Amino acid sequence: MRNELVPPSAGRITYEIRNIVNVAEKLQKHGVKINWENIGDPIVKGEIIPDWMKGIVAAAAMENDSYGYAHTRGVLETREFICGLINRRGGAQITPEDIIFFNGLGDAIAKLYGVLNPETRILMASPSYTTHSSAESAHAHTAPLCFSLDPKNRWYPNIEEIRNLVKYNPNVAGIMIINPDNPTGMAYPEELLRQIVAIAREYDLFILADEVYNNIVYNGEKTVPLSDVIGDVPGIAMKGISKELPWPGSRCGWIEVYNFGRDERFQHYVNAILNTKMNEVCSTTLPQKVIPAIMSHPEYPVYLAERTSRYEQMSNITYNFLKGVPGLMVNRTNGAFYMAVAFEEGLLTSRQSLPIENPEVRTLVEDLVNAPGVSPDKRFVYYVLASTGICIVPLSSFSTPLQGFRVTLLERDPAECERIYKTLAQKIDAYLKS
Numbered sequence: 087m088r089n090e091l092v093p094p095s096a097g098r099i100t101y102e103i104r105n106i107v108n109v110a111e112k113l114q115k116h117g118v119k120i121n122w123e124n125i126g127d128p129i130v131k132g133e134i135i136p137d138w139m140k141g142i143v144a145a146a147a148m149e150n151d152s153y154g155y156a157h158t159r160g161v162l163e164t165r166e167f168i169c170g171l172i173n174r175r176g177g178a179q180i181t182p183e184d185i186i187f188f189n190g191l192g193d194a195i196a197k198l199y200g201v202l203n204p205e206t207r208i209l210m211a212s213p214s215y216t217t218h219s220s221a222e223s224a225h226a227h228t229a230p231l232c233f234s235l236d237p238k239n240r241w242y243p244n245i246e247e248i249r250n251l252v253k254y255n256p257n258v259a260g261i262m263i264i265n266p267d268n269p270t271g272m273a274y275p276e277e278l279l280r281q282i283v284a285i286a287r288e289y290d291l292f293i294l295a296d297e298v299y300n301n302i303v304y305n306g307e308k309t310v311p312l313s314d315v316i317g318d319v320p321g322i323a324m325k326g327i328s329k330e331l332p333w334p335g336s337r338c339g340w341i342e343v344y345n346f347g348r349d350e351r352f353q354h355y356v357n358a359i360l361n362t363k364m365n366e367v368c369s370t371t372l373p374q375k376v377i378p379a380i381m382s383h384p385e386y387p388v389y390l391a392e393r394t395s396r397y398e399q400m401s402n403i404t405y406n407f408l409k410g411v412p413g414l415m416v417n418r419t420n421g422a423f424y425m426a427v428a429f430e431e432g433l434l435t436s437r438q439s440l441p442i443e444n445p446e447v448r449t450l451v452e453d454l455v456n457a458p459g460v461s462p463d464k465r466f467v468y469y470v471l472a473s474t475g476i477c478i479v480p481l482s483s484f485s486t487p488l489q490g491f492r493v494t495l496l497e498r499d500p501a502e503c504e505r506i507y508k509t510l511a512q513k514i515d516a517y518l519k520s
Contacts, residue, residue, distance in 0.1 A: 266421025
């Protein structure tokens with residue numbers, strides 16, 4: 087072409103959670119049985135959607151208005167229902183005008199970062215979920231600006247580090263958190279959230295909170311939504327049904343805007359987000375329509391409790407097998423359905439490997455891991471995949487210098503979960519000794 091079509095940074099934005107699927111599918115053709123522990127799709131892992139929920143969706147699909155456009159902000163009855171859930175908590179008070187629906191939170195993330203000035207930065211955690219860090223990096227044309235989550239302290243952030251990053255980076259306009267967190271599985275305690283809000287208040291920032299896992303908390307942990315602690319600070323919470331119902335294929339998420347009228351620049355920002363949504367007319371109508379009936383159904387809290395109990399069980403099985411492996415920093419997860427594990431610094435090298443019996447598989451993997459620029463934890467992950475069929479994700483792909491891996495906690499069979507993580511623990515030990 088006569089001109090460059092994309093900025094130089096575009097080629098550097100990758101999504102390893104999906105990229106590793108391509109490798110695993112090639113290995114499947116060579117007879118490797120894959121355990122998909124890489125992506126947070128409960129449906130793929132056998133989640134059973136109850137008949138009462140399917141019945142609500144089926145009934146809505148029989149209604150003619152489910153096939154038409156919705157309001158650009160979203161179905162009014164659903165926005166009113168969500169307002170009721172928020173306002174009854176007694177924190178931030180919102181109206182239906184403070185809610186905008188999107189085609190999944192991926193769509194929302196693209197728009198929220200996409201309308202920002204390129205000079206404006208959003209401070210976020212490291213490790214950080216790839217969709218957020220990639221979107222922030224793409225809008226700013228540089229690496230994401232991050233505060234660290236500490237694997238030696240339950241993956242909690244250091245408040246003074248956040249304060250200093252805000253203080254000495256005047257382009258920072260907002261602080262983004264994921265609560266409960268992906269990829270670490272950490273749930274922010276209320277006091278920690280209040281301290282982050284206090285920094286935002288002090289430096290005239292807004293808070294962006296991805297709360298898609300906010301109702302998936304276990305192991306006795308408690309966290310609160312942003313609306314409970316935001317006070318008078320401008321903020322946006324991102325929510326959806328892809329993980330909670332779960333209905334990832336619905337592509338249905340929304341934002342809740344808090345304290346819209348407190349700051350003129352924040353108003354312009356929210357209005358810019360809405361204007362980009364207007365160009366699409368609306369988000370998918372059917373999943374929006376069924377949210378009130380599903381979430382107010384008497385079986386819903388029972389169903390959600392059963393699921394979180396199962397994630398707790400799988401979390402504890404995984405933790406118990408990995409915590410004893412020398413050289414690993416392992417934390418018990420308390421929310422979402424992920425666990426991030428970091429290696430002690432310097433343990434992984436570019437010389438370690440695992441035996442691979444199939445010569446074609448061995449050649450395929452060695453070509454990948456010996457390519458220029460492959461991180462030590464990506465090398466580790468591919469050797470594990472080829473030798474065991476366990477598909478996990480390198481931690482370095484989550485905008486962090488830490489070397490490690492992320493797994494999901496979606497296995498439904500406790501015996502199979504034990505087999506997977508017993509095997510993984512053994513392979514880690516063998517890999518580090520190779």
